[in-house]
Amino acid sequence: MRRPTASFNRGMQTVTLIPGDGIGPEISTAVMKIFEAAKAPIRWEERNVTAIKGPGGRWMIPPDAKESMDKSKIGLKGPLKTPIAAGHPSMNLLLRKTFDLYANVRPCISIEGYKTPYTDVDLVTIRENTEGEYSGIEHVIVDGVVQSIKLITENASRRIAEYAFEYARNNQRTSVTAVHKANIMRMSDGLFLRKCREVAENYKDIKFTEMYLDTVCLNMVQDPTQFDVLVMPNLYGDILSDLCAGLIGGLGVTPSGNIGANGVAIFESVHGTAPDIAGMDLANPTALLLSAVMMLRHMGLHDYGNKIQTACFDTIRDKKVLTKDLGGNSKCSEFTADICRRIQDLD
Amino acid sequence: MPMLQPPPAKYGGRHTVTLIPGDGIGPELLNHVREVFRFSCVPVDFEVVHVNSALETEDDINNAITAIRRNGVALKGNIETKHTMAPSVKSRNNLLRTSLDLYANVMHCQSLPGVQTRHKNIDIMIIRENTEGEYSSLEHESVSGVVESLKIITRNNSLRIADYAFQLAREKGRRRVTAVHKANIMKLGDGLFLQCCREVASGYPDITFDSMIVDNTTMQLVSKPQQFDVMVMPNLYGNVVSNVCAGLVGGPGLVPGANYGHAYAVFETATRNTGKSIADRNIANPTAMLLASCMMLDHLKLYDHASSIRNAILTTMNETRLHTADIGGQGTTSEVVQSIMRFIQSKGQLTTDL
Numbered sequence: 001m002r003r004p005t006a007s008f009n010r011g012m013q014t015v016t017l018i019p020g021d022g023i024g025p026e027i028s029t030a031v032m033k034i035f036e037a038a039k040a041p042i043r044w045e046e047r048n049v050t051a052i053k054g055p056g057g058r059w060m061i062p063p064d065a066k067e068s069m070d071k072s073k074i075g076l077k078g079p080l081k082t083p084i085a086a087g088h089p090s091m092n093l094l095l096r097k098t099f100d101l102y103a104n105v106r107p108c109i110s111i112e113g114y115k116t117p118y119t120d121v122d123l124v125t126i127r128e129n130t131e132g133e134y135s136g137i138e139h140v141i142v143d144g145v146v147q148s149i150k151l152i153t154e155n156a157s158r159r160i161a162e163y164a165f166e167y168a169r170n171n172q173r174t175s176v177t178a179v180h181k182a183n184i185m186r187m188s189d190g191l192f193l194r195k196c197r198e199v200a201e202n203y204k205d206i207k208f209t210e211m212y213l214d215t216v217c218l219n220m221v222q223d224p225t226q227f228d229v230l231v232m233p234n235l236y237g238d239i240l241s242d243l244c245a246g247l248i249g250g251l252g253v254t255p256s257g258n259i260g261a262n263g264v265a266i267f268e269s270v271h272g273t274a275p276d277i278a279g280m281d282l283a284n285p286t287a288l289l290l291s292a293v294m295m296l297r298h299m300g301l302h303d304y305g306n307k308i309q310t311a312c313f314d315t316i317r318d319k320k321v322l323t324k325d326l327g328g329n330s331k332c333s334e335f336t337a338d339i340c341r342r343i344q345d346l347d
Numbered sequence: 348m349p350m351l352q353p354p355p356a357k358y359g360g361r362h363t364v365t366l367i368p369g370d371g372i373g374p375e376l377l378n379h380v381r382e383v384f385r386f387s388c389v390p391v392d393f394e395v396v397h398v399n400s401a402l403e404t405e406d407d408i409n410n411a412i413t414a415i416r417r418n419g420v421a422l423k424g425n426i427e428t429k430h431t432m433a434p435s436v437k438s439r440n441n442l443l444r445t446s447l448d449l450y451a452n453v454m455h456c457q458s459l460p461g462v463q464t465r466h467k468n469i470d471i472m473i474i475r476e477n478t479e480g481e482y483s484s485l486e487h488e489s490v491s492g493v494v495e496s497l498k499i500i501t502r503n504n505s506l507r508i509a510d511y512a513f514q515l516a517r518e519k520g521r522r523r524v525t526a527v528h529k530a531n532i533m534k535l536g537d538g539l540f541l542q543c544c545r546e547v548a549s550g551y552p553d554i555t556f557d558s559m560i561v562d563n564t565t566m567q568l569v570s571k572p573q574q575f576d577v578m579v580m581p582n583l584y585g586n587v588v589s590n591v592c593a594g595l596v597g598g599p600g601l602v603p604g605a606n607y608g609h610a611y612a613v614f615e616t617a618t619r620n621t622g623k624s625i626a627d628r629n630i631a632n633p634t635a636m637l638l639a640s641c642m643m644l645d646h647l648k649l650y651d652h653a654s655s656i657r658n659a660i661l662t663t664m665n666e667t668r669l670h671t672a673d674i675g676g677q678g679t680t681s682e683v684v685q686s687i688m689r690f691i692q693s694k695g696q697l698t699t700d701l
Binding site for chain 1: 350355386407428430434436437438441464465466481482484486487488493494495496497498500501502503529531532534535536539561562563565566567568569570581584586587589591593594595598599618
């Protein structure tokens with residue numbers, strides 16, 4: 001991940017915390033407890049991001065949330081609700097547009113101790129996060145005919161390709177694969193692919209390959225070890241990153257980070273709000289916790305990140321206090337307490 | 348298959364079927380199909396039409412389309428799309444599907460006992476809308492460096508594919524149909540698709556209907572694929588889901604696919620791979636293409652021939668375990684085909700009995 005622009009800072013760093021909906025608040029509390037146990041130098045500033053209509057009728061996030069993020073530059077976010085079909089726009093999309101979060105990064109690494117049919121998964125999906133199929137531009141042409149517009153621009157494609165290669169270089173990854181469907185979407189995916197090829201010229205130390213989306217899917221479920229860093233437009237990224245999350249155990253254990261243009265980065269859990277178990281102390285905080293670890297590494301606080309991750313993985317490997325989705329029947333608070341205890345023992 | 352009558356066999360009880368060899372492994376696999384058909388005395392004559400993917404003109408593909416209109420049925424390999432050519436040179440395969448209005452792509456993914464996979468007991472039917480959606484080939488560069496690609500969803504095509512899915516489910520005795528979509532983001536487009544599925548579902552109270560967002564679907568497929576029965580979806584998601592499912596049951600060499608319209612039917616391998624890197628090396632898996640040819644025989648109501656060949660294929664796969672490299676074996680394509688023909692010979696009637 002990119003080095004933080006702030007100089008080395010022994011004092012507390014402010015992070016904007018967005019607990020979110022459903023199980024969001026309880027897993028955020030769990031993360032805060034664990035950070036406290038680790039004595040991480042993080043000061044949390046809680047903010048809410050329910051959509052409000054600003055002047056001119058455009059939907060926007062509350063101004064105090066924006067202000068906090070602009071100052072702190074780093075955010076940690078729980079799950080937000082998105083209604084299906086009609087209604088106000090997706091809150092996640094709104095956040096991305098507001099802070100120009102153009103890269104969604106999801107490292108998928110098999111968790112030792114949480115068995116899935118796939119072992120040795122170690123790949124990263126880097127998804128263009130601002131345009132593509134999620135432009136939100138749809139029209140009813142005539143009654144019964146709908147048109148959705150997929151937008152691919154030179155600038156966004158170049159930017160995401162550059163980020164992917166930079167990431168590969170900074171994280172000692174050996175190859176970057178561009179995922180596309182340029183055989184069908186000749187102009188749009190063709191443009192994306194061309195930009196990736198151009199950027200690859202400046203990174204001769206990294207191997208560059210191209211693969212059709214369907215071939216990637218086909219090969220991914222047979223042998224995921226052949227993949228390293230994958231870069232792709234929005235929709236393919238959405239599908240593939242979830243597919244890869246499925247390989248390692250699901251959204252409950254997958255971290256995610258969104259990188260923006262002005263040094264802004266928001267790390268988030270990508271699972272849903274789980275309204276059926278909200279408020280019942282049953283939620284699994286692992287995804288949010290691992291995203292927070294990703295955040296610590298992004299901020300240069302690797303020691304704290306490693307300590308917390310080790311404690312989390314040890315708890316999972318031990319299998320004594322697992323939440324229901326991990327195969328146990330312990331409470332969220334018990335799981336959290338176990339991790340806190342291990343952190344304190346590690347010191 | 349619902350709604351489609353095969354063309355009557357003219358010319359002395361023999362059917363004529365259009366054969367498009369395509370590129371990569373297509374030609375060699377289709378040669379094996381012809382070999383097996385000749386050996387089994389299948390009353391099918393192939394009209395071979397070549398499509399040169401290196402040419403920019405559409406004459407070749409138009410000839411192929413005319414031939415299919417004439418014969419009503421085709422068996423094809425994949426035609427390569429050289430996307431280094433100008434964007435106006437569209438995918439030949441896509442042109443074929445849209446010109447003939449082959450609106451339903453049907454794929455049946457089943458776990459085969461003789462093939463080693465991570466997941467067992469998979470039995471999923473995927474029905475994919477085959478003509479519109481993201482494959483509308485409507486793109487333009489409105490401003491330099493900004494490209495718009497249009498995804499079209501229509502009520503008519505969505506109702507049509509949903510109806511196909513439910514009819515097929517009923518015919519095959521399946522219990523549940525799941526619509527795959529992304530209506531939380533594409534509220535109008537996928538929203539319309541979903542709505543059409545719901546409307547059709549209300550006419551089939553004996554079949555359970557539910558829906559799932561596409562990213563969740565892929566996640567569920569890699570962890571618990573046994574939960575799915577019949578799935579219906581627009582074009583692009585169909586591409587993703589069918590490839591994931593093919594991978595889950597053992598790879599692209601195993602699964603046959605069919606494209607149906609009201610008037611025509613075209614059979615091919617389900618994942619439509621050209622397989623350039625393994626072409627002409629006698630290592631490609633002939634199973635998918637041979638099973639596709641059996642689907643074609645069923646369509647032509649030549650059920651006995653279809654069963655005979657299919658049984659021989661599955662016996663080779665499951666009992667002798669003569670496998671090609673893609674499923675972990677060391678057999679060559681021709682060894683597998685020879686084994687299949689030996690089974691047909693041992694089980695089949697002598698031609699003197701027919």
